[in-house]
Amino acid sequence: MNRAAALLRSRIAIFLLVLVAAAATGPIYLDPFTIISVTNIFIYVVITLSWALFSGPTQYISIATAAFFGIGIYTSALAGESMPFPLVVCLGGVASFFLAFLVGLSSLRLKGMYFTIFTFGLSELVRHFVLWWETTKTGTVGRWVVQVDPLPVYFTMLIILIATIAVCYAIRRSRYGLALRSIGQSEEAAEHMGVNTTAVKVGAFAVTALFVGATGSTMATRWTYIDPSIAFNPLFSFMPILMATFGGIGSMTGQILGATVLTLLADLLLTRFPYYYMLIYGVVLVVVILFLPGGIMGLRRALKALRRRESYADP
Amino acid sequence: MHLGFYCDIIIGGLILGGLYGLTAVGLSLQYGVARVLNVSHGEFIMLGALAAYSLYTFLGINPLLSLVVTGPLIFVLAFAIHRIMFQRIRRISPTPGAFEGNSLLASFGLLFIIRNIALLSWGPNSRGYQYLSQSVRAFGNVYAVNRLVAFGLALCAGIAFYLFLVRTRLGKAIRAAAQDRDTAQLVGINIHRVLGLCFSIGAFMAILAGSLVSMMFEITPNIGLPYTIIAIIAVVLGGLGNILGSLIGGLILGLVGNVVMAFSPALSLVAYYVIFLLLILLRPTGILGKRA
Numbered sequence: 001m002n003r004a005a006a007l008l009r010s011r012i013a014i015f016l017l018v019l020v021a022a023a024a025t026g027p028i029y030l031d032p033f034t035i036i037s038v039t040n041i042f043i044y045v046v047i048t049l050s051w052a053l054f055s056g057p058t059q060y061i062s063i064a065t066a067a068f069f070g071i072g073i074y075t076s077a078l079a080g081e082s083m084p085f086p087l088v089v090c091l092g093g094v095a096s097f098f099l100a101f102l103v104g105l106s107s108l109r110l111k112g113m114y115f116t117i118f119t120f121g122l123s124e125l126v127r128h129f130v131l132w133w134e135t136t137k138t139g140t141v142g143r144w145v146v147q148v149d150p151l152p153v154y155f156t157m158l159i160i161l162i163a164t165i166a167v168c169y170a171i172r173r174s175r176y177g178l179a180l181r182s183i184g185q186s187e188e189a190a191e192h193m194g195v196n197t198t199a200v201k202v203g204a205f206a207v208t209a210l211f212v213g214a215t216g217s218t219m220a221t222r223w224t225y226i227d228p229s230i231a232f233n234p235l236f237s238f239m240p241i242l243m244a245t246f247g248g249i250g251s252m253t254g255q256i257l258g259a260t261v262l263t264l265l266a267d268l269l270l271t272r273f274p275y276y277y278m279l280i281y282g283v284v285l286v287v288v289i290l291f292l293p294g295g296i297m298g299l300r301r302a303l304k305a306l307r308r309r310e311s312y313a314d315p
Numbered sequence: 316m317h318l319g320f321y322c323d324i325i326i327g328g329l330i331l332g333g334l335y336g337l338t339a340v341g342l343s344l345q346y347g348v349a350r351v352l353n354v355s356h357g358e359f360i361m362l363g364a365l366a367a368y369s370l371y372t373f374l375g376i377n378p379l380l381s382l383v384v385t386g387p388l389i390f391v392l393a394f395a396i397h398r399i400m401f402q403r404i405r406r407i408s409p410t411p412g413a414f415e416g417n418s419l420l421a422s423f424g425l426l427f428i429i430r431n432i433a434l435l436s437w438g439p440n441s442r443g444y445q446y447l448s449q450s451v452r453a454f455g456n457v458y459a460v461n462r463l464v465a466f467g468l469a470l471c472a473g474i475a476f477y478l479f480l481v482r483t484r485l486g487k488a489i490r491a492a493a494q495d496r497d498t499a500q501l502v503g504i505n506i507h508r509v510l511g512l513c514f515s516i517g518a519f520m521a522i523l524a525g526s527l528v529s530m531m532f533e534i535t536p537n538i539g540l541p542y543t544i545i546a547i548i549a550v551v552l553g554g555l556g557n558i559l560g561s562l563i564g565g566l567i568l569g570l571v572g573n574v575v576m577a578f579s580p581a582l583s584l585v586a587y588y589v590i591f592l593l594l595i596l597l598r599p600t601g602i603l604g605k606r607a
Contacts, residue, residue, distance in 0.1 A: 059412060059413070059416060061416050061419065061420075106596060107595075107596070110595065110596075112412050112415060112416075113352055113415050113416075113419070114551075114595055116352075116416075116419060117352070117547055117551065117595065118592065118595050118596075120544075121544075121548075121588050121591050121592055121595070122588075122592065124544065124584070124588060125585065125588035125589070125592065128584045128585045128588065129585055132579075132582055132585055136579075234540075238423060241420060241423070245420060275431045275434045275435045276431070276435075278427050278430070278431045279427065279428060279431040279432065279435070281424075281427050282423075282424040282425065282426065282427030282428035282429075282431065283424065283428060284424075285420060285421070285423060285424030285427070286400065286421050286424035286425065286428070289404065289417050289420055289421045289424070290400060290403055290404065290407075290421070293407060
């Protein structure tokens with residue numbers, strides 16, 4: 001059993017290495033349009049993994065992803081001209097990290113739904129505050145962002161993606177991952193077992209914001225023009241929730257799969273039929289919650305269980 | 316002159332607050348009692364507003380009378396939604412916390428479905444119509460009749476619903492379900508029906524609020540979310556499960572919003588959020604709620 005698991009793990013590792021190699025050499029044989037849509041997939045995989053790293057095991061549903069993403073974007077708009085691109089990306093991540101740290105310290109003692117409402121209020125507050133600041137203090141609503149070529153953007157996103165996957169994997173397998181899961185199952189019991197729940201929650205929340213902020217800083221350079229309603233679009237809060245739920249909140253493979261499939265669907269539909277796309281989005285969310293509690297990965301498990309039952313039934 | 320200015324702000328705030336109170340009472344039934352944090356509440360308001368607009372412009376039906384048709388329709392629809400979606404979610408969710416999370420996500424799905432169906436059928440343009448827009452003079456200021464009518468109706472609906480809650484058997488069942496679901500079930504209340512009714516009455520109030528909105532403001536399929544957010548804030552302000560508290564919470568928000576609007580229009584939403592964030596951090600049980 002153990003050897004089979006080890007074999008499987010080494011196979012997955014090889015598969016991942018091949019995937020990374022393919023992604024790193026991608027620009028040689030892919031056309032520019034494909035590069036941009038692959039970059040899109042990277043974005044959503046990163047924010048989905050980040051969201052699910054914290055909200056999945058702890059069951060604290062955060063709707064603040066858009067706030068962290070937007071902070072990254074504004075970092076890029078403010079610092080893009082005076083600093084080199086990689087530094088801007090790091091700065092965006094760090095700014096989001098600190099925002100999430102402060103928010104986490106003040107809000108993570110709220111339980112369940114109150115935390116969710118709080119995070120939603122927070123991202124809207126940041127959006128309206130920036131809007132108010134820009135209109136009354138600086139006199140403009142939007143800002144220009146220094147443009148960066150698609151290829152550096154692609155490689156930066158690839159690096160962020162690899163870092164996110166590595167960190168998520170490491171955290172999930174470490175005792176901190178166990179602590180996060182125990183918080184989701186019974187916070188009180190976790191506390192009694194000696195888990196410093198506040199530290200674990202705030203830490204995980206801030207780490208996830210780091211990647212989201214860095215992604216925001218990177219992507220801002222592609223849009224060239226931003227304003228508060230673009231930067232803090234609530235869609236960036238909902239998308240990771242939908243993608244993780246669709247793929248399967250419990251497994252990283254599921255999250256990556258969900259983000260990839262739905263991003264491809266978005267590329268296909270969003271520009272031509274935006275209303276139909278959002279309609280489908282809603283239907284998928286409802287159907288998954290009603291009938292597929294484990295997402296795609298849950299479906300696979302259910303099928304496997306079904307097949308096993310059938311094979312037992314065979315004489 | 317100064318007195319008139321303040322009077323104007325306060326009366327305008329009360330009018331707005333009446334509307335907010337109505338939407339908050341609707342959400343309070345759905346969240347406080349049925350435990351479904353229905354983020355698509357505002358979309359029902361938007362639907363009510365657009366339906367009233369269409370019935371008035373194309374068929375010439377009085378927006379208040381059209382409620383006789385749209386009200387029962389939405390009531391049945393909401394009851395069906397509760398039965399098909401939220402009852403199933405309650406069954407498959409292992410814990411009450413999981414139920415709240417799942418039903419929140421499902422209502423996000425509902426939000427996208429309703430809004431985009433509305434966008435597909437009405438288009439994104441903003442619309443409006445003139446109904447009872449002649450002005451009257453009161454307290455040294457001029458008001459449009461439709462705002463006063465809207466305020467009066469919102470208040471009447473609030474009071475009528477309050478009487479329904481405290482005077483009827485069904486109202487008592489709803490209050491019992493709000494306090495303790497399991498015990499309510501033990502004393503013979505059909506909890507699924509009561510929760511379904513709460514959800515439907517909430518949707519009905521959203522439709523009523525929507526037709527009032529359509530008389531006063533321009534409407535688009537995108538107006539829903541701000542009303543949802545204001546309703547959530549008002550519900551938390553009044554204390555979860557406290558229906559009268561939600562009405563008062565709505566009135567307070569309307570007043571505060573109008574005062575801030577008079578001094579710095581762009582800040583009114585920021586003011587709501589600041590109130591909300593402070594409230595949720597300092598006193599999450601609301602101003603009328605019991606201490607935890």
